[in-house]
Amino acid sequence: MSGCGSGYSSATPLAPSPVPIQAAAPPPSSDSWLAGYTLTGVSLSGVVYESTPAGSAPIAGARVYCELCGEGTHTFATADANGFYRFSGDLADGGGVWLSPGIRTPVLVLADGYADPPGLAGRYVLINGDTRFDMQMVRR
Numbered sequence: 514m515s516g517c518g519s520g521y522s523s524a525t526p527l528a529p530s531p532v533p534i535q536a537a538a539p540p541p542s543s544d545s546w547l548a549g550y551t552l553t554g555v556s557l558s559g560v561v562y563e564s565t566p567a568g569s570a571p572i573a574g575a576r577v578y579c580e581l582c583g584e585g586t587h588t589f590a591t592a593d594a595n596g597f598y599r600f601s602g603d604l605a606d607g608g609g610v611w612l613s614p615g616i617r618t619p620v621l622v623l624a625d626g627y628a629d630p631p632g633l634a635g636r637y638v639l640i641n642g643d644t645r646f647d648m649q650m651v652r653r
Contacts, residue, residue, distance in 0.1 A: 547586070547611055549613045550581070550611040550612060550613045550616075551611065551612055551613070552584060552604065552609045552610070552611050553602075553609055553610055553611070553612045554602045554603070554604045554608075554609050555602045555609065555610050555612070555640060555642055555643050555644065556599060556600060556601055556602035556608070556610075556643045556644070557579060557582060557599070557600040557610060557618070557620075557638065557640060557643075557644050557646060558597065558598060558599035558600065558643075558644075558645055558646075559597070559598060559645050559646040559647040559648060560592075560595070560596040560597055560598075560647045560648075561575035561577065561592045561596045561598060561622055561624065561647075561648050561650060562596050562647065562648075562649060562650070563627065563649065563650050563651060563652060564649060564651075570596075571592070571594070571595050571596025571597070572592060572596050572624050572627060572650055573592060573593065573594045573595070573596060574591060574592060574624065574625075575591070575592040575596065575598070575622055575623065575624035575627070575650070576589055576590075576591055576592075576622070576623045576624070577589065577590045577591075577592065577598045577600075577620060577621070577622050577648070578620065578621040578622075578623070579600050579610070579618065579619075579620050580618065580619045580620070581610055581611040581612070581618045581619070582600040582608075582609075582610050582611075582618070583600065583601075583607055583608060583609065583610075584604070584607040584608070584609065585607065586611060588600060592624075602643060610640055612640060615639075617637035617638060617639045618637065618638050618639075618640050619635065619636070619637050620636045620637070620638060620646065620648075621636065622636070622648045622650065624650055626652060626653055627650035627651065627652060627653060628650065628651055628653050629650065629651070630649055630650070630651050631651070636648060
């Protein structure tokens with residue numbers, strides 16, 4: 514994935530939230546791919562949808578992959594009947610997002626019968642606090 518695409522995808526933070534809680538950074542080592550990142554108590558959520566002549570339609574069951582979400586990273590969430598997905602920011606339950614200042618978080622969405630909009634070369638979201646990131650798909 515490289516660059517941001519066009520479409521409705523947004524990275525608009527939700528209502529103001531308190532300063533994110535941060536867990537300890539991983540121990541520095543030359544082979545740690547998370548060096549420079551800190552597990553932060555913030556969430557990532559949004560809606561997976563398609564544009565139709567009648568307006569936006571949710572895509573239930575879409576699978577959203579977030580490379581830096583969760584304590585163990587490489588996490589999936591499944592969109593509900595309203596197309597809504599969520600990665601928890603609760604550090605006590607293994608949630609949160611590994612963040613590094615100014616670095617965008619890669620996400621991927623997969624849904625049977627759908628593809629990314631033409632010209633979209635990847636989805637990256639800059640997370641600053643609890644963040645909403647809606648993602649559009651198109652029928653194949």
